[in-house]
Amino acid sequence: MPTSMPAPSIRIPVELLTQSSFSQFGTVIENPAHSLAPRSQRLPLPDAVSANQGTALKFLNVTHMSNLYNLAPSKKPARGVMNMFVCAPRDLRPHEPSQSMPSSWGDMDFDDDADGNEDRQLFDVHILERHPFTTQTFVPMGLSQSDRHTQYLVIVAPTLPAAASRRHTDRPPPYPTPKIKKQKSIRDIFARARPSPFTNEAAPPPSQFSRLHPSQRPKGPGLPDLKNIRAFVANGNQAVTYGAGTWHAPMAVIGDRPIDFVVVQSANGIGIEDCQEISLVADKIAGEGVVVMVDSDASGKVLVKAGVGNVKANL
Numbered sequence: 001m002p003t004s005m006p007a008p009s010i011r012i013p014v015e016l017l018t019q020s021s022f023s024q025f026g027t028v029i030e031n032p033a034h035s036l037a038p039r040s041q042r043l044p045l046p047d048a049v050s051a052n053q054g055t056a057l058k059f060l061n062v063t064h065m066s067n068l069y070n071l072a073p074s075k076k077p078a079r080g081v082m083n084m085f086v087c088a089p090r091d092l093r094p095h096e097p098s099q100s101m102p103s104s105w106g107d108m109d110f111d112d113d114a115d116g117n118e119d120r121q122l123f124d125v126h127i128l129e130r131h132p133f134t135t136q137t138f139v140p141m142g143l144s145q146s147d148r149h150t151q152y153l154v155i156v157a158p159t160l161p162a163a164a165s166r167r168h169t170d171r172p173p174p175y176p177t178p179k180i181k182k183q184k185s186i187r188d189i190f191a192r193a194r195p196s197p198f199t200n201e202a203a204p205p206p207s208q209f210s211r212l213h214p215s216q217r218p219k220g221p222g223l224p225d226l227k228n229i230r231a232f233v234a235n236g237n238q239a240v241t242y243g244a245g246t247w248h249a250p251m252a253v254i255g256d257r258p259i260d261f262v263v264v265q266s267a268n269g270i271g272i273e274d275c276q277e278i279s280l281v282a283d284k285i286a287g288e289g290v291v292v293m294v295d296s297d298a299s300g301k302v303l304v305k306a307g308v309g310n311v312k313a314n315l
């Protein structure tokens with residue numbers, strides 16, 4: 001039985017999955033030549049070299065993989081594993097108006113249906129999970145970029161500060177806590193003061209985490225920040241890596257048929273260290289909980305309604 005937390009009633013739109021929009025949660029793996037991200041949103045290309053006697057282009061380090069199990073309470077080492085998830089399409093419920101908050105998207109009018117050819121259905125998010133000590137990469141198989149009938153949603157949430165989470169759970173589940181070096185001398189303490197008494201520098205010194213890719217920065221032990229939960233639609237030639245400790249919904253396939261995913265991660269076989277779940281409990285009387293608004297066109301393709309790739313977005 002997973003731990004539970006109260007869920008606000010909140011409706012969120014679907015965004016296009018791009019590396020820049022997803023950066024704090026993980027990485028998107030795709031051939032840059034086929035990316036649907038608008039040019040202004042594209043990040044520098046990953047390093048590439050010629051391989052296979054010049055017949056292949058090899059992009060290097062296309063995702064960040066972390067194995068933090070040396071920081072797990074059990075100290076039991078993990079090994080790299082590849083599993084396959086055959087994910088069935090999820091049930092969506094028909095759209096009905098609600099009093100839910102429009103999440104952090106503010107005053108955008110998500111009910112505005114421009115051409116009347118759109119269909120809105122609702123996906124209820126009942127559970128989130130995280131893998132505190134490992135990244136997890138989902139690679140879809142047998143899906144083409146142009147597949148309009150089967151797509152998948154990547155639903156992720158930032159992590160609340162630990163103090164805000166304590167109200168909801170008595171004992172926090174295990175989480176990696178890197179040992180931070182103690183400042184030893186007065187000189188060390190003054191070295192962090194700004195402007196620096198030694199160099200007159202005004203900018204804060206880089207923290208030990210600022211050099212890491214945003215998805216690799218520690219998320220902290222807190223619960224998911226449901227007010228800032230986000231949903232991205234991925235196309236068939238995108239794989240996705242959840243950063244270690246990133247709260248996410250179990251994979252949500254939308255469409256006609258299951259998607260097979262090869263899933264790459266580390267695991268040590270200790271349940272609570274490999275995967276932590278939290279169920280979201282909506283208020284019994286007024287609330288519908290956390291809901292993704294899944295809009296699709298006449299062919300069944302999921303439409304992007306917010307953020308990058310949406311002309312209506314006003315960010």
Ligand SMILES: NC(=O)N[C@@H](O)C(=O)O
Pocket residue numbers: 129136248249250251275
């Ligand atoms: N994300 C997802 O669908 N499932 C998992 O992360 C899992 O390990 O069960």
